[in-house]
Amino acid sequence: MSLLEAKGISKHFGGVQALQNVSLTVEPASIVGLIGPNGAGKTTFFNVLTGVYVPDEGTLTFAGQPLPAGQPHRVARAGLVRTFQNIRVFPQMSVLENVMVGFHGRTHSGLLGAWFNGPAVRREEREIREGAQELLKWVGLQEMARRVASTLSYGAQRRLEIARALATGPRLLALDEPVAGMNGAERGHMAELILRIRAAGIALLVIEHDVRWIAQLCERITVLDHGQRLAEGTSAEIQANPQVIEAYLGHGSHG
Amino acid sequence: MIVPLPRFKPLWMFLGILLLPWVIEGLLGRGWVRILDFALLSVLLAVGLNIVVGYAGLLDLGFIAFFGVGAYAYALLASPQFGLHWPLWAILPTGVLVAAGFGVALGWPTLGLRGDYLAIVTMGFGEIIRVFLNNLTAPVNITNGPQGITMIDALHLGNWSFARPHRVLGIPLPALVGTYYLFLLFVLLALFLSRRLEYSRIGRAWMAIREDEIAAASMGLDTRRLKLLAYALGAVFGGVAGGLFAGFQGFVSPESFTLQESVMILCMVVLGGMGNLRGVVAGALLLAFLPEVLRPLGGWQQHWFHRVLIDPSTLRLLLFGITLVVLMRWRPEGLLPSRARAREWHTS
Amino acid sequence: MVTFLQQVLNGLTLGCIYALVALGYTLVYGILELINFAHGDLVMIGALVSLTLVRTLQGWGTPLPVALAGGLAGAMGVCVLLGIALERLAYRPLRHAPKLAPLITAIGMSMVLEQSSALLWGRGYHSFPDLGLTHSLTLGGVLISPLQGVIVLGSLGLLGGLLWLIQRSALGRAMRATAQNPVAAQLLGIDTERIITLVFVIGAALAAVAGLMVGAYYQVAHYTMGFMLGLKAFTAAVLGGIGNLSGAVLGGILLGLLEALGAGYLGDWTGNLFGSNYKDVFSFATLILVLLFHPSGLLGRHAPEKV
Ligand SMILES: Nc1ncnc2c1ncn2[C@@H]1O[C@H](COP(=O)(O)OP(=O)(O)OP(=O)(O)O)[C@@H](O)[C@H]1O
Ligand SMILES: [Mg+2]
Numbered sequence: 002m003s004l005l006e007a008k009g010i011s012k013h014f015g016g017v018q019a020l021q022n023v024s025l026t027v028e029p030a031s032i033v034g035l036i037g038p039n040g041a042g043k044t045t046f047f048n049v050l051t052g053v054y055v056p057d058e059g060t061l062t063f064a065g066q067p068l069p070a071g072q073p074h075r076v077a078r079a080g081l082v083r084t085f086q087n088i089r090v091f092p093q094m095s096v097l098e099n100v101m102v103g104f105h106g107r108t109h110s111g112l113l114g115a116w117f118n119g120p121a122v123r124r125e126e127r128e129i130r131e132g133a134q135e136l137l138k139w140v141g142l143q144e145m146a147r148r149v150a151s152t153l154s155y156g157a158q159r160r161l162e163i164a165r166a167l168a169t170g171p172r173l174l175a176l177d178e179p180v181a182g183m184n185g186a187e188r189g190h191m192a193e194l195i196l197r198i199r200a201a202g203i204a205l206l207v208i209e210h211d212v213r214w215i216a217q218l219c220e221r222i223t224v225l226d227h228g229q230r231l232a233e234g235t236s237a238e239i240q241a242n243p244q245v246i247e248a249y250l251g252h253g254s255h256g
Numbered sequence: 257m258i259v260p261l262p263r264f265k266p267l268w269m270f271l272g273i274l275l276l277p278w279v280i281e282g283l284l285g286r287g288w289v290r291i292l293d294f295a296l297l298s299v300l301l302a303v304g305l306n307i308v309v310g311y312a313g314l315l316d317l318g319f320i321a322f323f324g325v326g327a328y329a330y331a332l333l334a335s336p337q338f339g340l341h342w343p344l345w346a347i348l349p350t351g352v353l354v355a356a357g358f359g360v361a362l363g364w365p366t367l368g369l370r371g372d373y374l375a376i377v378t379m380g381f382g383e384i385i386r387v388f389l390n391n392l393t394a395p396v397n398i399t400n401g402p403q404g405i406t407m408i409d410a411l412h413l414g415n416w417s418f419a420r421p422h423r424v425l426g427i428p429l430p431a432l433v434g435t436y437y438l439f440l441l442f443v444l445l446a447l448f449l450s451r452r453l454e455y456s457r458i459g460r461a462w463m464a465i466r467e468d469e470i471a472a473a474s475m476g477l478d479t480r481r482l483k484l485l486a487y488a489l490g491a492v493f494g495g496v497a498g499g500l501f502a503g504f505q506g507f508v509s510p511e512s513f514t515l516q517e518s519v520m521i522l523c524m525v526v527l528g529g530m531g532n533l534r535g536v537v538a539g540a541l542l543l544a545f546l547p548e549v550l551r552p553l554g555g556w557q558q559h560w561f562h563r564v565l566i567d568p569s570t571l572r573l574l575l576f577g578i579t580l581v582v583l584m585r586w587r588p589e590g591l592l593p594s595r596a597r598a599r600e601w602h603t604s
Numbered sequence: 605m606v607t608f609l610q611q612v613l614n615g616l617t618l619g620c621i622y623a624l625v626a627l628g629y630t631l632v633y634g635i636l637e638l639i640n641f642a643h644g645d646l647v648m649i650g651a652l653v654s655l656t657l658v659r660t661l662q663g664w665g666t667p668l669p670v671a672l673a674g675g676l677a678g679a680m681g682v683c684v685l686l687g688i689a690l691e692r693l694a695y696r697p698l699r700h701a702p703k704l705a706p707l708i709t710a711i712g713m714s715m716v717l718e719q720s721s722a723l724l725w726g727r728g729y730h731s732f733p734d735l736g737l738t739h740s741l742t743l744g745g746v747l748i749s750p751l752q753g754v755i756v757l758g759s760l761g762l763l764g765g766l767l768w769l770i771q772r773s774a775l776g777r778a779m780r781a782t783a784q785n786p787v788a789a790q791l792l793g794i795d796t797e798r799i800i801t802l803v804f805v806i807g808a809a810l811a812a813v814a815g816l817m818v819g820a821y822y823q824v825a826h827y828t829m830g831f832m833l834g835l836k837a838f839t840a841a842v843l844g845g846i847g848n849l850s851g852a853v854l855g856g857i858l859l860g861l862l863e864a865l866g867a868g869y870l871g872d873w874t875g876n877l878f879g880s881n882y883k884d885v886f887s888f889a890t891l892i893l894v895l896l897f898h899p900s901g902l903l904g905r906h907a908p909e910k911v
Contacts, residue, residue: 118456365896371703379835516715574720581716
């Protein structure tokens with residue numbers, strides 16, 4: 002059974018048809034690439050997937066269950082989490098607190114817990130803290146735990162977003178242009194991180210403009226153009242596809 | 257970050273707070289102890305509103321309505337109006353439930369929408385509740401209309417009435433000082449509960465929502481429920497303050513619950529520093545005493561110009577408005593800001 | 605039937621005034637996504653200024669039409685200046701601040717305007733000069749005062765003209781472009797700051813007109829009158845779909861009708877237990893219901909925040 006199955010997704014904004022009949026599947030613990038020129042609808046697809054937008058048409062199935070449309074927190078709790086193209090860490094919280102927020106959906110202490118602050122609550126809080134520190138180590142930010150998130154470099158903020166997303170305990174992690182604006186060495190580090198995440202049994206759906214970078218990472222790639230699925234196939238197939246080359250050259254490519 | 261434990265203030269500060277009403281009575285007279293008691297109720301209100309505005313970042317412009325709901329709940333359950341004379345320990349939980357119920361009923365339709373709708377809906381609610389208080393006199397006379405409800409039972413626990421002087425260990429305890437200690441207890445409890453929340457899983461979630469609601473929801477936070485919780489909690493604090501107010505004052509009428517009062521409490525929170533308890537307490541005390549500072553103005557004008565040119569109560573409200581505008585422009589974090597909050601205001 | 609028509613007429617009159625005010629809310633919200641809480645107070649100031657001017661001019665023996673024109677012009681002048689000052693001094697410096705800041709400023713400015721008016725005009729009620737337009741004619745049993753005719757025709761004319769302007773003129777296009785996408789509009793060479801000022805000017809001028817109309821209609825003006833009126837006009841804007849200009853007009857008129865009919869009949873239905881003293885509850889209940897079931901309003905489009 003596929004982990005994620007999106008069928009016939011359409012979404013429009015006023016006169017703009019941002020997505021039209023787009024389908025895509027992600028197998029468990031695989032890496033899938035989503036590419037396409039600017040304005041192709043990639044981010045919109047993520048927004049529909051994660052419940053930020055409600056699709057006009059189409060169905061979304063995750064691990065055999067329909068995904069709740071328009072309810073981001075329930076999508077996240079179902080195991081599908083994302084990062085944002087225009088980085089959205091909680092800017093004035095510390096790096097550690099950012100990741101601790103990610104644990105919210107998996108922890109339970111409520112109002113009375115906060116007030117009485119009993120042993121169970123304190124233990125949970127300690128577990129959250131230790132878990133968050135563990136994740137920061139994982140993405141290489143352990144030295145920065147106490148820093149205010151907005152003071153981090155661009156690349157570090159991207160990794161923080163990933164750590165925060167991992168804290169929710171996802172089965173599918175969706176990354177929106179995780180290496181945008183990064184140099185070669187940083188791209189290498191990000192690829193290594195992505196492979197490590199996959200090795201931990203988490204599937205990834207990655208948006209990226211740089212076809213070569215994504216091709217070395219992914220099993221399968223889907224290409225969007227003008228809101229429609231232009232092609233789908235293995236990395237090699239996509240790189241050889243004349244339509245894809247045309248679409249990229251026609252729009253002026255990034256990579 | 258290490259969670260700061262509630263810090264115990266030095267002993268002398270604690271003693272100072274305990275002795276304050278005695279000192280004030282000695283220096284300024286009994287009238288000022290009464291003002292001090294009312295100031296503590298303002299602190300309670302401000303601490304409640306701070307949960308909504310300071311922690312969750314929601315603007316509530318009808319906060320005084322919850323104060324009104326609590327006050328009328330007490331008035332109806334402990335006065336000749338219905339011949340009911342419930343004890344305090346029974347009224348308080350009832351009032352809490354009623355206030356929370358109102359909070360949820362109002363918050364529910366708006367909290368899924370953009371934040372500014374909450375502002376206008378709460379503002380409307382604050383006004384509408386007054387329409388009801390003024391008019392719910394038929395078919396049964398519930399609120400007694402604009403005259404309000406009088407002869408409300410004084411605050412009392414068992415046989416101990418807070419409206420009468422007592423003698424404790426041979427020391428005479430004036431009624432107003434006894435009330436001060438009762439209100440102080442509530443304020444300390446409110447501060448304790450607020451502080452615990454601020455540094456809990458829920459407080460962290462509120463902060464995340466305040467900073468980026470979409471990102472918070474995308475990380476699995478049920479933003480609507482969390483906002484509703486903040487909103488209802490604020491309502492509860494306001495309701496409790498209202499109950500104490502009714503019992504203290506002995507009568508309630510709709511005119512105590514106007515938009516101006518809501519703006520005043522907002523001003524207390526903003527002036528002190530949204531999200532920072534110390535600031536909020538300072539702001540509340542400062543503004544609670546403001547009318548007393550301005551009061552002599554009327555007399556002076558009478559003396560010098562033989563008429564009152566600037567009505568002190570108008571001036572007070574004008575100052576609230578100006579304070580809000582000036583603070584938002586030059587010092588949005590308030591006088592005693594929380595650190596995270598100060599950064600939030602200055603980097604976006 | 606006659607009562608019904610009478611209520612419809614009264615509602616229409618009220619609705620036209622709501623529409624004028626609602627347009628001010630919707631124009632500002634459409635561009636800045638800000639609820640300008642002080643807008644209702646501009647209406648109040650419009651009423652008080654025009655009242656004072658008409659009285660003074662009449663005192664000098666000026667004929668009524670001239671006095672009225674003078675009152676209107678003066679009120680518009682004052683309101684427009686205040687509108688510009690409001691935007692420049694209070695809102696513009698906060699354009700990039702967290703959202704709470706302009707909202708709190710707006711409520712603060714509302715308080716400032718209200719209490720300044722209390723200082724200038726006192727806390728009492730002022731009766732509006734008799735315009736001699738209240739002598740009613742009967743039309744099939746329905747009482748129509750010339751004043752109602754002037755209010756309805758005048759505001760419909762004004763609203764129609766404005767909508768036409770915004771749909772057709774280059775300036776209107778620039779306004780709509782700014783509302784849709786301020787950044788793109790700026791790239792296209794539109795001076796968005798000027799457009800924003802313009803929006804405040806239009807809103808304030810309409811508020812002044814509405815102020816004169818409510819004052820004349822109810823024959824009374826008071827420094828707190830802007831609050832409820834503002835709340836209702838905002839409800840009208842939400843009902844029509846906030847940000848949508850025709851929606852504001854539609855919402856205003858609907859709300860006026862709803863209120864007049866509701867207040868008129870509610871008393872009958874409930875054996876006078878709930879009479880017209882609950883009429884303010886109507887608009888509030890409307891606001892809650894719209895937000896609950898159809899937050900984008902009648903003509904509004906639901907535009908999700910770009911993520
Ligand atoms: N909330 C929105 N309102 C209106 N239009 C939108 C919205 N979100 C996206 N669009 C439009 O939908 C189209 C697709 O945008 P999208 O952001 O999904 O593209 P993308 O493939 O992610 O592009 P990029 O590579 O630049 O990130 C664009 O024309 C965009 O302007
Ligand atoms: Mg994108």
